Amino acid sequence: MKIEWRSKYQIGIEAIDNQHKYFLELISRINEQLxxxxxxxxxxxxxxxxxxxxxxxxxxxxxxxxxxxxxGLKIHHNLHSEILTQLHERMIFSDIALDLESMKLLVQFLIDWFSKHTIEEDKAFADFLKNKEV
Ligand SMILES: [Fe+2]
Known part of the structure; x- marks a missing residue:
């Protein structure tokens, strides 16, 4: 099942939006494979x-x-570090035993994280930029 890009993910900073699109494609590719x-x-x-x-x-x-x-850079950096730590930990577990159900849960977790982080945290940076320009 392909995971589609939604307009709500768009934060209005082209360089970041393009990377987010590719990031979502990578999640989608795993989902389809699963x-x-x-x-x-x-x-x-x-x-x-x-x-x-x-x-x-x-x-x-x-x-x-x-x-x-x-x-907000420091706080934002900590959020990024947190998710990377979680992903690395989950990959270590999956080295021991990769079961399909836990991988499906991991993909769902990634989609939820991406959606929430983009709409709330990354969007907050885009809003900051917009206000700065005014
Ligand atoms: Fe971010």
């Missing part, structure tokens, strides 16, 4: 790619915040 022909090695490889992309994306987003002197 419902098609899930094999542990493929899922693990896709998850590793997603984690590495998340690391890049967070770094990129935080750099934009840094250069814009965003006062």
């Amino acid at each position: 419902y098609l022909s899930p094999d542990a090695e493929t899922i693990k490889r896709f998850m590793n790619e997603l984690i590495k992309y998340a690391e890049f994306h967070f770094c990129s987003e935080e750099n934009i915040m840094y250069f814009e002197k965003y006062p």
Whole structure:
């Protein structure tokens, strides 16, 4: 099942929106694989790619915040670190035993996290930028 991009995810900063679209595509790819022909090695490889992309994306987003002197940067950085720690921990568990149901839960967790983080936290930065320009 493909996970579609929704307009509510759009924060209005092109560089970040483009990365978010790709991030969602990576989640979607895992989701589709899980419902098609899930094999542990493929899922693990896709998850590793997603984690590495998340690391890049967070770094990129935080750099934009840094250069814009965003006062919420530190808190935002902590939120990014938190999710990365959680993903790494879950991948260690999945090394021991990758079961399909827990992977489906992990994908759902990722979708929920992405949606909430983008709409609330990243949008707050976009609002800050907008007010700064006025
Ligand atoms: Fe973020």
